[in-house]
Amino acid sequence: MTGYLLTVLLSLCMVAAGSLTIKLKPDCASVGKNVTLSVSGINGNITSFTWYLGEPSASNQIINYAVSFTPPSAPGPKNFSDAIGLPNGSLLITNLKTEYSNTYTVQVQADTPGQASAELTVQSEDKCKTGLLTSLMELAVMLWEFFLRNGIYSSPVYTDN
Ligand SMILES: *[C@@H]1O[C@H](CO)[C@@H](O)[C@H](O)[C@H]1NC(C)=O
Ligand SMILES: *[C@@H]1O[C@H](CO)[C@@H](O)[C@H](O)[C@H]1NC(C)=O
Numbered sequence: 001m002t003g004y005l006l007t008v009l010l011s012l013c014m015v016a017a018g019s020l021t022i023k024l025k026p027d028c029a030s031v032g033k034n035v036t037l038s039v040s041g042i043n044g045n046i047t048s049f050t051w052y053l054g055e056p057s058a059s060n061q062i063i064n065y066a067v068s069f070t071p072p073s074a075p076g077p078k079n080f081s082d083a084i085g086l087p088n089g090s091l092l093i094t095n096l097k098t099e100y101s102n103t104y105t106v107q108v109q110a111d112t113p114g115q116a117s118a119e120l121t122v123q124s125e126d127k128c129k130t131g132l133l134t135s136l137m138e139l140a141v142m143l144w145e146f147f148l149r150n151g152i153y154s155s156p157v158y159t160d161n
């Protein structure tokens, strides 16, 4: 529930900052896997974009991507070889390590400029699986309580008359 509220609040912040949103694909990022910070809501064709580690500033640039340059992608001071800019403005991070956990911000120049941030938390693989298992167990308990309350599994009641 807290997670859901946080998502709603983050989404509202993103809408306020422009109409860009970042979605993590897959949404549980685990060590050794890849994650894409997928940017949607870009208005028109992209001219350029920059990804930052944390707040946008010259010293926080991970990559600069300019469509008209060859190659389009240039490293910034916070570059790391596992961070790859994709033509659609998204950032692919390969070979995930826990130290990649951070806030990532993108600024996009398109027909209208936009900015969005996302929090990346790299989990141990077990935690991602546990998260799913926990949800399934919570669901099972909810169903069980629902059936109990509605008397489906309650013992028959004999009236004495
Ligand atoms: C991660 O992405 C790289 C580059 O696209 C690819 O070569 C690699 O197979 C991917 N790894 C996984 C675990 O999907
Ligand atoms: C951007 O491209 C990547 C790689 O092709 C893809 O996984 C991702 O879904 C794309 N994002 C959007 C918003 O289309």
Ligand SMILES: *[C@@H]1O[C@H](CO)[C@@H](O)[C@H](O)[C@H]1NC(C)=O
Binding pocket: 044, 045, 111
């Ligand atoms: C985007 O680029 C394509 C191909 O370069 C072009 O045909 C189209 O008109 C462009 N759209 C806008 C909104 O500039």
Ligand SMILES: *[C@@H]1O[C@H](CO)[C@@H](O)[C@H](O)[C@H]1NC(C)=O
Binding pocket: 075, 076, 077, 078, 079, 080
């Ligand atoms: C890329 O990152 C390395 C450190 O990881 C740094 O030494 C180098 O200066 C960076 N490249 C640019 C163009 O800033």
